[in-house]
Amino acid sequence: MAEENHAVSFDEPGTDVCICTLEQTLLAVKGSYVQRVLPCQQITHVPGCPDFVLGVIYVRGNIESVIDLRSVAAIPKTGDLQDGKILIVEDERMRTGILFDAVEEMFRLSDAQIEPPVHTLPEGLKPLVIGTFSWHERPVVLLDMAQVISRICEGG
Amino acid sequence: MAEIPQKTLVVFQFHSTRLAVDAEAVDRIGNVPSPIPEQLEVYALHSLLGVPDYVYREPRLLYLKQQGRALMIDQLEDIQAAAPGSIFPLPRLIIRLASVDYAGWTAAEGNEVMLILDISGIIRGT
Numbered sequence: 001m002a003e004e005n006h007a008v009s010f011d012e013p014g015t016d017v018c019i020c021t022l023e024q025t026l027l028a029v030k031g032s033y034v035q036r037v038l039p040c041q042q043i044t045h046v047p048g049c050p051d052f053v054l055g056v057i058y059v060r061g062n063i064e065s066v067i068d069l070r071s072v073a074a075i076p077k078t079g080d081l082q083d084g085k086i087l088i089v090e091d092e093r094m095r096t097g098i099l100f101d102a103v104e105e106m107f108r109l110s111d112a113q114i115e116p117p118v119h120t121l122p123e124g125l126k127p128l129v130i131g132t133f134s135w136h137e138r139p140v141v142l143l144d145m146a147q148v149i150s151r152i153c154e155g156g
Numbered sequence: 157m158a159e160i161p162q163k164t165l166v167v168f169q170f171h172s173t174r175l176a177v178d179a180e181a182v183d184r185i186g187n188v189p190s191p192i193p194e195q196l197e198v199y200a201l202h203s204l205l206g207v208p209d210y211v212y213r214e215p216r217l218l219y220l221k222q223q224g225r226a227l228m229i230d231q232l233e234d235i236q237a238a239a240p241g242s243i244f245p246l247p248r249l250i251i252r253l254a255s256v257d258y259a260g261w262t263a264a265e266g267n268e269v270m271l272i273l274d275i276s277g278i279i280r281g282t
Contacts, residue, residue, distance in 0.1 A: 048206055053250070
């Protein structure tokens with residue numbers, strides 16, 4: 001659960017966010033995009049797709065694509081993502097799984113907590129970010145999922 | 157969702173991925189002749205999938221019902237009916253981004269997904 005000082009009344013303007021870890025960076029996805037969280041499982045490689053497409057998985061009667069956000073958002077890679085979590089995200093254009101190292105928490109974030117993006121973000125990530133906020137005294141990057149999905153649809 | 161008909165599949169491997177084509181499109185399966193007859197148009201799987209350095213281990217030709225055309229595949233595995241309940245739509249993202257024509261559906265066994273090549277689309281696109 002979120003720390004008490006992160007709790008936000010539902011009367012306040014705010015956003016549900018899902019906090020995930022990727023390469024030791026905390027990233028937040030707006031809850032409105034999140035459909036499911038799955039444990040990592042066997043991913044079938046799909047030849048002929050861009051490198052950021054890890055492949056497809058079978059999930060209870062559906063086939064879902066899975067992507068590596070590091071390749072889309074220019075986040076440096078230190079190795080394969082194993083034993084991670086797959087976040088299934090969707091908007092009206094596309095549905096896909098995104099592989100993270102971990103999914104930490106989902107909570108309601110006050111709009112007032114969101115600050116402008118820090119200048120030290122990787123250049124490729126900056127256009128995909130709404131802002132940053134603090135969570136357990138650690139900085140979290142709030143992703144602009146509309147932009148992330150646009151970049152994915154354009155082939156990375 | 158439109159009903160997906162039951163299919164018999166010609167299954168083969170490419171790298172570690174199981175691929176298949178609808179057996180309806182295949183006339184016969186044979187070894188790769190040397191030389192390949194000039195009148196035979198061969199679609200090489202590695203080229204379709206954009207893997208230029210691929211080395212075939214056990215190449216075979218799928219002679220297509222469309223006369224004079226064949227698909228060169230690798231590691232023929234099986235000819236099998238897709239089990240009832242094992243056919244699912246392929247994600248839109250894959251259809252959108254893949255450089256090769258996959259059928260709009262796929263087959264899954266357990267957690268393993270088998271990708272189906274759309275022979276008609278491949279022929280149209282070349």
